[in-house]
Amino acid sequence: xxxxxxxxxxxxxxxxxxxxxxxxxxxxxxxxxxxxxxxxxxxxxxxxxxxxxxxxxxxxxxxxxxxxxxxxxxxxxxxxxxxxxxxxxxxxxxxxxxxxxxxxxxxxxxxxxxxxxxxxxxxxxxxxxxxxxxxxxxxxxxxxxxxxxxxxxxxxxxxxxxxxxxxxxxxxxxxxxxxxxxxxxxxxxxxxxxxxxxxxxxxxxxxxxxxxxxxxxxxxxxxxxxxxxxxxx
Amino acid sequence: xxxxxxxxxxxxxxxxxxxxxxxxxxxxxxxxxxxxxxxxxxxxxxxxxxxxxxxxxxxxxxxxxxxxxxxxxxxxxxxxxxxxxxxxxxxxxxxxxxxxxxxxxxxxxxxxxxxxxxxxxxxxxxxxxxxxxxxxxxxxxxxxxxxxxxxxxxxxxxxxxxxxxxxxxxxxxxxxxxxxxxxxxxxxxxxxxxxxxxxxxxxxxxxxxxxxxxxxxxxxxxxxxxxxx
Numbered sequence: 001x002x003x004x005x006x007x008x009x010x011x012x013x014x015x016x017x018x019x020x021x022x023x024x025x026x027x028x029x030x031x032x033x034x035x036x037x038x039x040x041x042x043x044x045x046x047x048x049x050x051x052x053x054x055x056x057x058x059x060x061x062x063x064x065x066x067x068x069x070x071x072x073x074x075x076x077x078x079x080x081x082x083x084x085x086x087x088x089x090x091x092x093x094x095x096x097x098x099x100x101x102x103x104x105x106x107x108x109x110x111x112x113x114x115x116x117x118x119x120x121x122x123x124x125x126x127x128x129x130x131x132x133x134x135x136x137x138x139x140x141x142x143x144x145x146x147x148x149x150x151x152x153x154x155x156x157x158x159x160x161x162x163x164x165x166x167x168x169x170x171x172x173x174x175x176x177x178x179x180x181x182x183x184x185x186x187x188x189x190x191x192x193x194x195x196x197x198x199x200x201x202x203x204x205x206x207x208x209x210x211x212x213x214x215x216x217x218x219x220x221x222x223x224x225x226x227x228x229x230x231x232x233x
Numbered sequence: 234x235x236x237x238x239x240x241x242x243x244x245x246x247x248x249x250x251x252x253x254x255x256x257x258x259x260x261x262x263x264x265x266x267x268x269x270x271x272x273x274x275x276x277x278x279x280x281x282x283x284x285x286x287x288x289x290x291x292x293x294x295x296x297x298x299x300x301x302x303x304x305x306x307x308x309x310x311x312x313x314x315x316x317x318x319x320x321x322x323x324x325x326x327x328x329x330x331x332x333x334x335x336x337x338x339x340x341x342x343x344x345x346x347x348x349x350x351x352x353x354x355x356x357x358x359x360x361x362x363x364x365x366x367x368x369x370x371x372x373x374x375x376x377x378x379x380x381x382x383x384x385x386x387x388x389x390x391x392x393x394x395x396x397x398x399x400x401x402x403x404x405x406x407x408x409x410x411x412x413x414x415x416x417x418x419x420x421x422x423x424x425x426x427x428x429x430x431x432x433x434x435x436x437x438x439x440x441x442x443x444x445x446x447x448x449x450x451x452x453x454x455x456x457x458x459x460x461x462x
Binding site: 046049076078082084086088090094103107108109110153154 | 349351352354355356357358359360361362364365368369370373374
């Protein structure tokens with residue numbers, strides 16, 4: 001199994017609590033978490049990446065245990081080897097496109113310089129046609145360019161898998177179709193496992209090999225539950 | 234007119250040290266208060282803001298009680314290290330630091346709270362340690378707010394009078410800062426000296442404000458800022 005995810009968590013404070021009780025397993029290269037907004041998709045993805053900690057559960061990617069509440073195992077985010085593209089892209093506003101993309105290549109206390117050049121960064125600048133805006137700040141570029149920058153920033157870190165939170169939500173329809181196609185080609189080319197969050201059925205149809213349908217913090221249909229996967233193993 | 238230049242140099246030295254001290258402790262406290270949600274956080278915040286609203290003489294009295302020869306800290310410093318703070322320029326630095334402290338920590342707290350958590354999360358996903366996240370994302374985005382607060386603190390420390398007078402006294406050439414020198418000159422009826430001191434003070438404060446505006450354009454008045462967005 002590529003992904004085995006089992007999460008139990010209560011968010012917020014009484015009386016407005018929200019319970020997450022997610023349980024799925026999937027072998028898909030392109031997995032889609034589908035559901036209405038407020039269903040707990042982003043929370044699920046953040047727990048997979050280790051950005052928030054569930055109260056109970058287990059997260060396994062390939063054979064690597066990322067989180068296991070029973071054995072008190074909690075791999076820090078930076079050691080999970082996952083790429084994450086945030087819904088609002090979370091580009092660093094004080095750094096240029098080039099610096100944003102090269103961010104992960106430098107692990108010290110200082111950011112890469114504005115003139116920092118690296119073959120990997122140059123490669124993705126070319127692939128995503130961002131050379132002309134390489135020295136601009138995120139606020140100075142278009143929505144599509146921001147999305148590509150965020151994608152490139154995650155890819156430069158050479159992740160084992162890529163998690164994308166509503167990557168096309170902020171776009172108009174033609175751009176969404178084009179970028180969806182680009183992402184699909186990219187996934188095939190790199191054969192990089194991807195998990196994508198969406199509330200848009202078109203995304204599901206175009207992208208998904210498998211769908212996990214989430215509503216009100218629970219999996220309502222989709223991939224085989226974690227227990228079944230365990231039995232099979 | 235030598236008094237004026239000596240007093241100006243001393244004032245800048247005291248205010249400079251006070252600002253430097255506050256940029257370390259004020260920023261640290263601002264960060265702590267913006268991050269950790271523990272019980273009593275508001276109480277701590279209010280206590281640390283007190284120097285902004287308390288009369289400087291009251292602060293000076295507190296400092297005397299703490300740092301004086303028979304004070305809790307003062308006695309210890311005297312016995313163990315042979316350090317005497319009262320009536321020294323270092324004492325003036327402490328008085329100015331305490332008075333200006335809320336300006337830095339308040340600005341720092343607001344600036345840190347304005348940094349979007351998502352950006353720090355993004356840096357973590359990209360493999361950075363917590364320290365690296367702070368120096369590469371959090372601090373650069375909060376920097377303008379901190380700088381604005383620090384410049385206000387420097388200005389406040391420059392004009393400090395009450396607490397400094399009580400803790401450090403008015404020893405010409407040693408603890409007599411500009412504001413105290415003005416007071417002394419007026420009391421002694423030395424109108425020419427007072428005029429000159431007032432002129433020097435006004436010009437240096439104006440220069441300070443100008444450079445503050447240059448360093449942090451349009452942000453010196455407000456403490457809120459939203460990074461470089």
